[in-house]
Amino acid sequence: MRSFSLIDLVSLVEALRWTVALVVLALAFGTPLALGLALGRISRSAALRWTMAACIQIIQSVPLLGLLFFFYFGMPVFLGIQVPATVAVTVAYTLYTAAFLGEIWRGGLEAVKQAQWEAGACLGLSAWQQFRHIIAPQALRLSLPPTVGFLVQLIKGTSLASILGFVELARAGQVVSAATFQPLLTYALVAAIYFALCLPLTLWSRSLEARLDGSR
Amino acid sequence: MALVEIRDVHKTFGRVEVLKGVSLDVEEGEIVTIIGRSGSGKSTLLRCINALESVDSGDIRVEGEKVHAAMRDLKKFRQRVGIVFQAFNLFPHLKVERNITLAPLLTGRIDKARARALAEDVLTRVGLADKIDAWPEQLSGGQQQRVAIARCLAMAPHLMLFDEVTSALDPELVGEVLKVMEAMAKQGMTMILVTHEMGFARNVADRIVFMHQGRVWEQGPPAKLFASPETPELASFIASSR
Numbered sequence: 001m002r003s004f005s006l007i008d009l010v011s012l013v014e015a016l017r018w019t020v021a022l023v024v025l026a027l028a029f030g031t032p033l034a035l036g037l038a039l040g041r042i043s044r045s046a047a048l049r050w051t052m053a054a055c056i057q058i059i060q061s062v063p064l065l066g067l068l069f070f071f072y073f074g075m076p077v078f079l080g081i082q083v084p085a086t087v088a089v090t091v092a093y094t095l096y097t098a099a100f101l102g103e104i105w106r107g108g109l110e111a112v113k114q115a116q117w118e119a120g121a122c123l124g125l126s127a128w129q130q131f132r133h134i135i136a137p138q139a140l141r142l143s144l145p146p147t148v149g150f151l152v153q154l155i156k157g158t159s160l161a162s163i164l165g166f167v168e169l170a171r172a173g174q175v176v177s178a179a180t181f182q183p184l185l186t187y188a189l190v191a192a193i194y195f196a197l198c199l200p201l202t203l204w205s206r207s208l209e210a211r212l213d214g215s216r
Numbered sequence: 217m218a219l220v221e222i223r224d225v226h227k228t229f230g231r232v233e234v235l236k237g238v239s240l241d242v243e244e245g246e247i248v249t250i251i252g253r254s255g256s257g258k259s260t261l262l263r264c265i266n267a268l269e270s271v272d273s274g275d276i277r278v279e280g281e282k283v284h285a286a287m288r289d290l291k292k293f294r295q296r297v298g299i300v301f302q303a304f305n306l307f308p309h310l311k312v313e314r315n316i317t318l319a320p321l322l323t324g325r326i327d328k329a330r331a332r333a334l335a336e337d338v339l340t341r342v343g344l345a346d347k348i349d350a351w352p353e354q355l356s357g358g359q360q361q362r363v364a365i366a367r368c369l370a371m372a373p374h375l376m377l378f379d380e381v382t383s384a385l386d387p388e389l390v391g392e393v394l395k396v397m398e399a400m401a402k403q404g405m406t407m408i409l410v411t412h413e414m415g416f417a418r419n420v421a422d423r424i425v426f427m428h429q430g431r432v433w434e435q436g437p438p439a440k441l442f443a444s445p446e447t448p449e450l451a452s453f454i455a456s457s458r
C-alpha cells in the first residue's frame with residue numbers, strides 16, 4: 001500500500017483522454033446518424049418512418065453494456081467477425097448516441113408548428129431551404145437542453161468501456177483506489193473531474209439557448 | 217383571360233366532400249371576397265388556389281398555368297401568389313427584417329445589398345417602418361399580421377390570398393390590418409379574401425362570393441348582394457352576421 005500522491009492525480013487526469021476520445025468518437029459518428037434518424041422519423045414515407053422507429057426502439061431497449069458486449073464478444077460468436085476493442089466501443093457508443101439524439105431531435109423538429117413549413121413553402125422556398133432556415137434553428141433551440149443532458153449522460157456512460165479494457169477515468173479511479181486504499185478520496189476526485197467536465201457544458205448550453213432566443 | 221380560373225373543383229377530406237364543383241373567375245385587379253359559414257369550403261378553396269391542397273377533380277389556373285401540388289415550377293408559382301394566414305405564421309427566431317428578406321434572398325429575387333431597402337419599403341407600405349429591427353413576439357397581433365402582409369409583398373406577388381386574416385385579432389386591432397388591405401386594393405392588387413368582416417367586404421370588394429355547402433351559392437356586386445340576396449341561405453347568413 002502507498003499513500004495518495006500527485007502521480008495518482010496525474011494518472012486520473014491522463015485517463016480522462018480516453019473519456020474525451022470516446023465522447024468525441026461517439027459524437028463524430030453518432031450525430032450525422034442521429035440527424036438521419038430524426039429526418040427519417042418525420043419523413044412522409046411510412047416505411048422509412050417505421051424502419052427508423054424500429055432501429056431506435058431496438059437500440060434504446062438494449063442496455064449500453066449489452067451493446068458493448070455484443071460488438072466485442074458477440075460479433076465473433078454470431079457473425080465470426082473479431083473487431084478490435086476500439087472499433088467495438090466506437091460502434092456501440094455511436095449507435096447509442098444516434099438512437100437517443102435522433103429521438104431528441106425528432107421531438108424538436110416535430111415541436112415546430114407545421115404552419116412554419118407551410119409559411120416557408122408559400123414564400124416559394126424549397127423543402128431544404130424551409131428546413132435549413134426556418135425549422136432547424138427553431139428545433140435546435142428546443143432540443144438544446146435535452147441534447148446537453150444526453151451529452152452529460154454520454155460522458156458518464158463512457159465508464160462502461162472499462163469492461164473492454166479501456167483505462168478511462170472511472171477505471172483509472174479503480175486502479176488508484178486499489179493501489180492507495182483511499183477509495184473515498186480517489187472517487188471524490190473522479191467525481192470532481194466528471195463534474196468539471198460536465199459543468200461547462202451545461203453553462204455553455206444555457207448561454208447558447210439565450211443567444212438562440214434573441215428576443216428574450 | 218381571367219387571372220384566376222376555377223372550373224368544377226371537387227375536394228374531399230376523408231368522407232367529407234368540402235368542395236362540390238366550385239367554378240369561379242377572378243379578373244386582374246379585381247377584389248373578390250368570399251363569405252360563408254364555417255365549413256362552407258372558403259379556406260379550402262383558397263388553399264387549393266395556392267396548391268397547399270390538391271384538388272380531386274376539376275381545374276384551377278392562375279395566369280393560364282394549371283395549378284397542382286406536383287407542378288414543376290411550384291416554387292416559382294408560389295412566389296407569384298402570396299397568401300396571408302389567420303395565425304400570421306411569422307418566423308419567431310428571425311427579426312422582422314429577416315422575416316421579410318429571407319425568401320427574396322434565398323430565391324434570388326434580390327441581392328444582400330438591396331435587402332434592407334426592400335424590407336424598409338414594404339414595411340413603410342404597412343406602416344411599420346420603425347419595427348424593422350423588432351422580434352415578432354415584441355409586436356401586437358395586428359402588427360404581426362401587417363408584417364406577414366409585408367413579407368408577402370416583398371415577393372411582389374401578382375395575386376394575394378387572405379385567409380381570415382383578422383379572425384385571430386382583438387377587435388381594436390382589426391382596423392389597422394383592414395386599412396393596409398384597403399390601401400393594397402386601391403393600388404390595384406388582385407386579391408381574394410376570405411373574411412367575416414362584412415363591413416369591409418361591402419366597402420372594398422368588387423364582388424362578393426357567398427359559399428354554402430361547398431358550392432358557390434350566390435355572387436355579385438356587394439351593394440346588390442347585401443341589399444337583395446336571391447337565396448334564403450344568403451339572406452339568413454347576412455341577417456346572422458349583423
